[in-house]
Amino acid sequence: MKEVIKVGTIDQYNKLFGLETLHPLVTVVDLSKAPIWPDHFRFNYGVYCIYLKDAKCGTIRYGRQNYDYQEGSIVAFAPGQIANVDMERGMKPSGLGVLFHPDLLRGTPLGREIDRYSFFSYDVNEALHVSERERKILVDCIDKIGYEMEHSIDQHSKRLIATNIELFLDYCMRFYDRQFITRSEVNHDVLVKFERLLDEYFKNASLRKSGLPQVRYFADKVCLSPNYFGDLIKKETGMTAQEYIQNKIINVSKEWVVNTNLTVSQIAYELGFQYSQHFSRVFKKNVGCTPLEYRRAQA
Structure with a gap:
């Protein structure tokens, strides 16, 4: 060396x-x-x-x-x-x-x-x-x-x-x-791969045990630096990579709140949150109501 x-x-x-x-x-x-x-x-x-x-x-x-x-x-x-x-x-x-x-x-x-x-x-x-x-x-x-x-x-x-x-x-x-x-065509391919990796992350229980998905994890998977990856996602979607990930978390959590019998604590754990209170705060900030209120409204 x-x-x-x-x-x-x-x-x-x-x-x-x-x-x-x-x-x-x-x-x-x-x-x-x-x-x-x-x-x-x-x-x-x-x-x-x-x-x-x-x-x-x-x-x-x-x-x-x-x-x-x-x-x-x-x-x-x-x-x-x-x-x-x-x-x-x-x-x-x-x-x-x-x-x-x-x-x-x-x-x-x-x-x-x-x-x-x-x-x-x-x-x-x-x-x-x-x-x-x-x-x-x-x-x-x-x-x-x-x-x-x-x-x-x-x-x-x-x-x-x-x-x-x-x-x-x-x-x-x-x-x-x-x-x-x-390079919009190449960038679009990266975005498509990012979306697929996000889907895989929430379908794979072993990955979720690592905690909430981080920008660096996905940047490494597409062989880009976190900064370049983040700038690319921002140019393609108008959202930061972290905002894009959080949007995915909220969409997945909505599905689980409505379509499963899991408790809020169980959903928080499955998504990678350390504390259910943190999950509830994030959910309410983005959705406008708590997970339980959302479940009752969709019943």
């Missing part, structure tokens, strides 16, 4: 590839100009990073699967993630990278909003593919970040760099939204 290289600072990253550090908290790299580039390495990122790929030259793995990372695509990593990189023999990477330390964001609007960029936690087969026009927009943002890095650090530097990074990330969000739309 390859040694895990901890990249906790911008300077550590630059030194690994023989690059100059112009700013302690952010760097823009032209991957083709890196004088040092090993064939195989494994990173534990302590910084945020986004790569804009120009050509197919190797694979990036996060977890057990390869990124869908081809020419004209983007992949992002957040602090704490580990990525494996395997370069094809005789090939060098081609493209741009933007890396920034979490400390750069402290006290900035971006620092308060960074969690909404859910693509940092997309982890398998989920790269963003961009058109040539979209790529030019992103490169323009990167150029502005690079300009501020080369400018002498002053009282405006941090805000301007963070603002341009935020603009870059906002464009990535827009292009990801477009990609969700253009």
